[in-house]
Amino acid sequence: MGRRSKVDPSLGKAIIRKRFEGQRRPTDRDTELHTVDLNDGPSWTKLQSITQQGDLEEFLHTAELAGTEFTAERMNVKIVSGSQAGNTFLLSADEEAQALQRHRENRDRLRVPRRPKWDETTTPSQLHRSERDRFMDWRRELARMQEEDGLLLTPFERNLEVWRQLWRVLERSHMVVQIVDARNPLLFRCPDLDNYVREIDERKRCLLLINKADMLTDAQREAWAAYFDREQIGYLFFSAKESNEVLRREREDAENNSESSTEESADKTPVDEASAFEERVRAAALDDVALRTRVLAPAELVAALQRACPKIADEHSKNRLVIGLVGYPNVGKSSTINALVGAKRVNVGAMPGKTKHFQTIQLTDDVVLCDCPGLVFPTFATTTADMVCNGVLPIDQLREFTGPSALVARRIPRWVLEATYGIRIPVRSEEEGGYGLPSAEDLLASYAAARGLFKPKGGPDQARAARVLLKDYVAGKLPFCVPPPDVEDSAEFNAEHYAPAAVAARSRHVIQHAPADFSVNRAASDRRPVQRAVNSVAPARADVLDRQFFGSSTAALQGAQRRAKTHHVEQGSGFARSTPAAIAARSVVNDRGEPILATPVAAVSTSKKHRKRRPGKARSAAAAAAADDF
Structure with a gap:
């Protein structure tokens, strides 16, 4: 007799009875029906950012917004996902030009969902119902642009709760500041947001804060300043990273000085530091010429914002200027607030969507910051690879990596990639089926083999290499800046970034022999095991x-x-x-x-050969005679 189990079977039966309490249990004769329960799950999931949905998820979410309950027969449900044949990751030069032309023609169709009108007589349930209806109409229009017109959009925000946070920020703020990435400002700018702000109140102002401006050269900032002046777009250049570095150095110097004079540091209070910051704000007097291409300090930025938007007296602001900060995830919005405040008041993270609710921060006696959660506006895009390289899509959740990696290999010169990582990238010529540029496989295999990233069964792990390279590209280790629309040659626009002296200042693999003589140390790829690993992945060349x-x-x-x-x-x-x-x-x-x-x-006479018969067993004379007689 076997050993008795310690598990009490009555516990499982009790759970089943509790589950079907007051209901009839299903039997084998019941049809297999699947009923969807709406609004299930904990309350903390309501503000989760939703930018990508499959066909089934989008269908269920749309049904939830419409408040529709449905019952579907499970065995007859079939999900069909559209797919496009061919290489959908990158576009040729002609295809990209045609896509950009279509984007300009349909630019006015990209709109921000408006909040419906309401007053004191509107009940919360009526307001929520009207907000859902307005939001569903907005999503239908975007779906029509994608399906009927064939336009590619970025993975915009699909959660209504996140848009409600934006509506509250716009209603409270006197000035709305869109924070964009300096490497591609127009991708992160939503032009219709300016129209929406003016619809709420004509006295409100909008401004474009170009963060990460330290990645732009003086000539690049001048080119963007000329474009924004022609388009009559208000802008300011800022670098949260540089401001935080300056702040960190000042704190270290203060701590070092405090060791020698503890009495003076003890007398210093946060109130004194705030007063000193306000003094710097009042002392910052910059004219329009100085603000044109200058990367502003935190005090200079606050002074410029105060001058750009006068105070609007209302019952909510208490005679203070309320500045709303809006932007895509991962453009440095939280870092900008930290640089302005001078202390870590806002959580900063590499994963997009760290801030979940809007929050107000008292900056000075006259200025209040209103931070909105990171929100992905609907914007036209050429390819999904471009969205990954611009940091719109999270790299850790990436499944297809060849397209973004090929785009990086196309934008960054080959010798710059080799000098940055100290590797040797093989390139196939046109006669061998290549294009004269490194392919995604060549780049990833070379990096993975040089860094020892291999799969369990052997071979370079290109997926891990792609994640590292793409994160370096998004972080700015591999610099590339998109030029303004009136500048066509992106290589010439970024030529200063790829000068040998500039690359030598960023990488330790560039050796300078003379003022104008540089060489690249590719020792990481010169080892024989690395070469064998790269050759095993790369396609065989004609000479080989x-x-x-x-x-x-x-x-x-x-x-x-x-x-x-x-x-x-x-x-x-x-x-x-x-x-x-x-x-x-x-x-x-x-x-x-x-x-x-x-x-x-x-x-031609040829001799025919006959195969000799194999010798068998020797027969006796009697057997041979008997055989002859027979």
Whole structure:
């Protein structure tokens, strides 16, 4: 008799009885029906950012917004996902130009969902119902643009709760500041947001804060300033990273000085530091010429914002300027607030969507910051790879990596990639089926092999290499800045970033021999195991195939040709045993050693060989005589 189990079966039965309490249990004769329960799950999941949905998830979410309950037969449900044939990751130059032209033609159709009108007589349930209806109409219009017109949109925010946070920020703020990435400002700017702010109140102002401006050169900032002036777009250049670095150095110096004079540091209070910051704000007097291309300090930025938007007296602001900060996730919005406040008041994280609710921060006695959660506005995009490289999509959740990696290899010059990582990237020529530029496989295999990133079963792990390279690209280790629309040549626009002196300042793999003489140390790829690993992944090149084929067979073929002209060729050397007449007929051979017959084949006499019978068992004389008699 086996050992009795310690598990009490009555516990499972009690759970089942509790689950179907007051209900009839399903039987085998019941049809397999699946009922969807709406609004389930904990309350903290309501503000989760939703930018990508599959067909089924989008269908369920739309049903939830519409407040529709449905019952579907499970066995008859079939989800069909559309797919496009061919290479959908990158576009050619002509296809990209056509896509950008279509984007300009349909730019006015990209709108921000408006909050419906309400007053004191509107109940919360009525307001929520009207907000859902307005939001569903907005999503239908975007779906029509994608399906009927074939336009590619960025993965915009699909959660209504996040848009409600934006509506509250716009209603409270006197000035709305859109924070964008300096490497591609127009991708992160929503033009319709300015129209929406003016619809709420004509006295409100909008401004474009170009963060990460330290990645732009002086010439690049001048080009963008000229474009924004022509388009009549208010803008300011700022670098939260540099401001936080300056703040960190000031704190370290203060701590070092405090060790020698503890009494003076003890007298310093946060109130004194706030007063000192307000003094710097009042002392910052910059004219329009100085603000044109200058990367502002925190005090200078606050002074410029106060001058750009006067105070609007209302019952909520208490005679203070309320500045709303809006932007995509991962553009440095939280870092900007930390730089302005001078202390860590806002959580900062590499994963987009760290801030979940809007929050107000008292900056000075006259200025209040209103931080909105990171929100992805609907914007036209050329490819999904471009969205990954711009940091719109999270890299850790990436499944297809060849497209973004190929885009990085196309934008960054080959020698810059080699100098940054100290590797050697093989490139196939046009005769070998290449384009003269490194492919995604060449780049990823070279980096993975040089860094020791291999799969469990062998071979370079290109997926891990792609995540590292793409994160370096998004972080700015591989600099690339999109030029304004009136500048066509992006390579010339970024030429200053790829100068040998600039690359040598960023990488330790560039060796400077003279003021104008630089070389790249590619020691990471010169080891034989690395070379073998790269060659095993990269497609075989024409010269390698030629050496493999002709290197082992050319000498044997030439020797066989010489022997065929004058000697009898034995079997096993490339030719079968032949008679003297056949040898004479093969006196003329081609390059492969095959005979060129001087006489017709029928005239050549050949000897026919017969296979000898295998010897059997020796028979006795009596058996042989009996067989003969029979």
